[in-house]
Amino acid sequence: MSPAHGFRGRSVVSADDFSKEDLVGLLDASPFFEGDVGPRLRGKVLGTLFFEPSTRTRLSFESAMHRLGGAVVGFADAKMSSHAKGESLADTIRVVESYCDAIVLRHPMEGAARLAAETAHVPVINGGDGSNQHPTQTFLDLYTIRKSTRRLDGLHVGFFGDLRYSRTVHSLAKALLHFDVKMTFVGPPMLRLPEELRATLAEHGRIGVEAESLEAAGDLDVLYVTRIQKERFPDPADYEKVKHGYRLDRATAERFGPDLKILHPLPRVTEVDPDVDALPGALYFEQAKNGVTVRKALLSMILTGDGPEGWHG
Ligand code: CP
Numbered sequence: 551m552s553p554a555h556g557f558r559g560r561s562v563v564s565a566d567d568f569s570k571e572d573l574v575g576l577l578d579a580s581p582f583f584e585g586d587v588g589p590r591l592r593g594k595v596l597g598t599l600f601f602e603p604s605t606r607t608r609l610s611f612e613s614a615m616h617r618l619g620g621a622v623v624g625f626a627d628a629k630m631s632s633h634a635k636g637e638s639l640a641d642t643i644r645v646v647e648s649y650c651d652a653i654v655l656r657h658p659m660e661g662a663a664r665l666a667a668e669t670a671h672v673p674v675i676n677g678g679d680g681s682n683q684h685p686t687q688t689f690l691d692l693y694t695i696r697k698s699t700r701r702l703d704g705l706h707v708g709f710f711g712d713l714r715y716s717r718t719v720h721s722l723a724k725a726l727l728h729f730d731v732k733m734t735f736v737g738p739p740m741l742r743l744p745e746e747l748r749a750t751l752a753e754h755g756r757i758g759v760e761a762e763s764l765e766a767a768g769d770l771d772v773l774y775v776t777r778i779q780k781e782r783f784p785d786p787a788d789y790e791k792v793k794h795g796y797r798l799d800r801a802t803a804e805r806f807g808p809d810l811k812i813l814h815p816l817p818r819v820t821e822v823d824p825d826v827d828a829l830p831g832a833l834y835f836e837q838a839k840n841g842v843t844v845r846k847a848l849l850s851m852i853l854t855g856d857g858p859e860g861w862h863g
Pocket residue numbers: 603604605606607608678687815816817
């Protein structure tokens with residue numbers, strides 16, 4: 551059975567729902583989708599329900615669907631949906647599933663995607679649920695890392711910034727457990743990893759260094775920087791205390807050597823100095839572009855079972 555079959559008709563809720571074979575199957579299929587692969591999804595409709603702001607996730611999913619010949623319905627602002635009249639998420643899903651073949655959901659509530667996937671009869675793709683998970687960001691992160699370093703095993707990946715509230719960190723760290731990767735975590739003490747995730751990584755012996763400063767990080771192959779998730783702080787006073795708590799400048803990045811790959815899920819605010827953008831290893835805009843490629847592969851595999859030519863489900 552082709553690895554592509556692991557995604558057919560399947561919801562994408564959490565990175566740890568996927569086996570190593572699933573992940574490698576998607577990564578192997580994705581290069582085929584970098585170019586024009588024809589209208590494979592003609593007649594299919596994707597629903598995009600965004601209860602939180604987004605640029606990359608929503609637009610790259612929509613672009614992927616259009617480029618595959620499919621159509622998109624949805625909203626980018628829940629205030630313009632019947633959510634504003636008090637409709638529950640479950641009722642919204644029960645209605646929208648009859649309008650489309652798959653749903654991409656972004657929601658501030660942790661567990662919203664799981665609830666939606668359990669309610670819907672069409673696949674639900676988690677476009678980010680609160681501080682919890684952002685699995686399709688992880689897929690494109692893995693794609694970017696593997697494309698730039700030509701491997702996933704044997705890497706030392708440093709996570710820098712908001713480790714507590716960043717769903718992209720939580721998803722990627724879990725997915726990297728499938729590979730022989732050492733993980734180092736650098737950020738303000740108030741923004742350390744959630745204890746449960748930290749315990750899981752420690753149990754697997756994957757934590758390298760935990761520190762407040764990048765000086766302690768050692769030799770890194772990849773540095774994954776995140777924005778402080780201002781919108782997640784229960785107490786705005788805590789955000790004020792850490793809002794300028796870290797920043798990657800060019801001199802610091804260069805200390806890791808020319809082979810360092812710098813990733814960031816974006817949006818960036820102040821945590822990466824624009825001077826860093828000119829470094830050859832600054833991959834965050836390429837990473838965002840890879841979002842269309844990987845989401846084309848994912849949508850094709852979920853909606854038709856087809857990966858590259860010859861993998862027909
Ligand atoms: N990386 C990411 O999720 O970006 P958006 O919030 O713009 O979708």
